[in-house]
Amino acid sequence: xxxxxxxxxxxxxxxxxxxxxxxxxxxxxxxxxxxxxxxxxxxxxxxxxxxxxxxxxxxxxxxxxxxxxxxxxxxxxxxxxxxxxxxxxxxxxxxxxxxxxxxxxxxxxxxxxx
Amino acid sequence: xxxxxxxxxxxxxxxxxxxxxxxxxxxxxxxxxxxxxxxxxxxxxxxxxxxxxxxxxxxxxxxxxxxxxxxxxxxxxxxxxxxxxxxxxxxxxxxxxxxxxxxxxxxxxxxx
Numbered sequence: 001x002x003x004x005x006x007x008x009x010x011x012x013x014x015x016x017x018x019x020x021x022x023x024x025x026x027x028x029x030x031x032x033x034x035x036x037x038x039x040x041x042x043x044x045x046x047x048x049x050x051x052x053x054x055x056x057x058x059x060x061x062x063x064x065x066x067x068x069x070x071x072x073x074x075x076x077x078x079x080x081x082x083x084x085x086x087x088x089x090x091x092x093x094x095x096x097x098x099x100x101x102x103x104x105x106x107x108x109x110x111x112x113x114x
Numbered sequence: 115x116x117x118x119x120x121x122x123x124x125x126x127x128x129x130x131x132x133x134x135x136x137x138x139x140x141x142x143x144x145x146x147x148x149x150x151x152x153x154x155x156x157x158x159x160x161x162x163x164x165x166x167x168x169x170x171x172x173x174x175x176x177x178x179x180x181x182x183x184x185x186x187x188x189x190x191x192x193x194x195x196x197x198x199x200x201x202x203x204x205x206x207x208x209x210x211x212x213x214x215x216x217x218x219x220x221x222x223x224x225x226x
Contacts (some may be wrong), residue, residue: 010121032211032212041222044217049214107157
């Protein structure tokens with residue numbers, strides 16, 4: 001079975017500062033990895049995904065993530081955050097072969113302070 | 115423009131009432147999912163479907179039921195609402211693991 005651990009439940013950061021949201025996963029088989037963002041009173045929106053190839057993945061809104069197979073991590077980064085980035089961020093994993101639902105982490109609340 | 119629609123967006127209902135939360139998608143996805151989420155909290159998978167006439171229970175025990183008679187439609191029903199059902203309900207669909215999920219905007223349910 002797969003599992004996802006988001007190491008920080010809350011991350012406060014000042015506007016225009018860099019941020020890293022950490023995600024580690026566990027799986028005995030190859031996986032796809034995803035980051036989703038959820039704004040207040042909304043559903044989840046796909047930020048970026050890693051399927052194969054280059055380990056650095058660029059997504060929407062200036063976010064990027066790096067896949068590290070040896071450390072089983074998929075950390076999300078942004079070099080300079082804005083107030084509008086305040087949201088909940090979820091890391092998720094899906095097995096490449098097989099037919100099981102995505103496994104989500106518990107989420108990280110990013111709060112950008114003016 | 116949303117390709118997956120949930121109605122209603124907000125619902126306040128009395129204890130004991132029967133309710134159906136609607137979810138429809140226009141993408142032709144075979145896989146559809148229902149999640150329950152308390153504000154600012156993790157997602158709990160309550161039901162999913164891999165196609166017409168296919169439904170499975172998720173990780174979280176739920177008193178709700180689902181049906182999948184048409185590919186595009188995946189309604190969730192609570193036969194007798196209770197205050198413990200107060201939560202946000204998110205519907206999602208997928209064209210396969212490669213694509214991830216597309217989520218609806220959610221239904222925020224309050225049972226009084």
